[in-house]
Amino acid sequence: MNKTRKLISLLPENTDCAVITSEDNRNFFLSFAASNGTLIATKKGAFFYTDSRYITAAKQSIKDAEVRLQTKSFYDTLNVFFEEEGIKTASFEAKHTTIEEYAFFKKEIKGVEFDFSGDIDNLILKIRRKKSADEIEKIKAAQAITDDCFSHMCSFIKEGMTEKEIQLELDFYLLSHGADALSFETIVVSGENSAKPHGVAGSRQVRKGDFITMDFGAVVDFYHSDMTRTVALGFASEKMKKVYNTVLEAQEAGIEAAVDGARCSAVDKAARDVIEKAGFGKYFGHALGHGVGVEIHENPCFAPKSEEVFEQGDVVTVEPGIYIPDQFGVRIEDMVVNLGDETLNLTHSPKNLIVL
Ligand SMILES: [Mn+2]
Known part of the structure; x- marks a missing residue:
């Protein structure tokens, strides 16, 4: 119909x-x-x-x-x-x-x-x-461009570039590889700026020992994608590695809990527990994820107070983060779809800590 x-x-x-x-x-x-x-x-x-x-x-x-x-x-x-x-x-x-x-x-x-x-x-x-197979295909197409863009950015980013220069290249890549539009204003934040979850790309130049967080997406046939990766430039300190691996473990726990019929609050909790146990609970202030479709934020949400259940046809992000003010932040975001018998991850970019 x-x-x-x-x-x-x-x-x-x-x-x-x-x-x-x-x-x-x-x-x-x-x-x-x-x-x-x-x-x-x-x-x-x-x-x-x-x-x-x-x-x-x-x-x-x-x-x-x-x-x-x-x-x-x-x-x-x-x-x-x-x-x-x-x-x-x-x-x-x-x-x-x-x-x-x-x-x-x-x-x-x-x-x-x-x-x-x-x-x-x-x-x-x-x-x-409740997304149809046709809608899921459009979101997959949008995410495929987004994944390709991430791998391009990994070879593009060099010491001394500004956040704004990185943002412009990222946007240009998306729009010249099939995106009808950007899902939202691309976030590129580095160093101490990466501790601002939705910081704005500015004139800061990236340098060795920085984390660089990129949060971005493409629109294809009105359907959005959404993805975040944090990469290190040059090297990562022991503390940066610990935080990164905690976010990664939390993100994987969230995805594992995102099964058909799970309470959305329980999916949030599965990820949040990992971060809290590692002692970083106060540095994760936002919800775990949100629905994605013709709007970048729609129902349902993986959030502590959600009363929804994760249902077949839901496309939701899983994006825990740890943000330590004046130091650095990390966020890892994938989009998953509930197909009933399985939950499919629509994001294919690597999640291990990448040091450029
Ligand atoms: Mn998101």
Whole structure:
């Protein structure tokens, strides 16, 4: 069943349609890149309105919705549609509606009961969470570029380069080897900066005895990859080795615990316990992992307070880290997919400590 059909089949009883305007959800349902467009799913079918800038491309590529040219304002388009289709109640994406837009809806839309409960958002997140074989293939393709990029970077990085230079080469590699976009702003942090989990690449030059952490990913057909590796330049001190091997052991324990039906909090704990036992617990402040799909962060999460269960079709990262302020940090991140009978690691880059 295609994705819009699936949404229609799961539309709650108490609503006549779902109005979808967010880019992430449009990308998910239509695989169509546009800054403008409205997908409306009714019990009769799916309709996509977009303006003259996108109409030709939309008609060529969209198969799962009837494509219509939007000639009036957004609100007038909805008013006409609701009247023609006899829509009495309409559900909107609460998570993607600003208070200003909400006020406009109330003022401009006539004769329809609104649903801004967030139920539609949650339903869509649930549909998005369970990845199909086709979606997993796209994530694999994105990760393959990411893995190739890492091996390229291992031969590219030299003493004296700035974090920014390394970041630019990394981004250029991804974008010139099939990535439609970067998953997020690439993180390259070195030396004492590597103790900042989401530090920003800057003018610091890498030198011998540094850890260099790279966190990056590619987007292919709207699906993201996400990976982190920390490498050493020149040499690694005994303390650096100890921290690195603790993170690696934690990461492997997390992956081993990520079996179908496991509590997501238990997967987090399996990794966190290793770090705590080694005495570095206070240096691991974030969750173990997050879901990945058309958004870089989606459900479920491997986190201490998660109440979710790891289910078939989930694609989640496993990324423990230890960050010692003013000294250095290490993070190792892979993406795994729950296939039911097995959990497959989609990341193929080596994880042993690499000294460049
Ligand atoms: Mn991540």
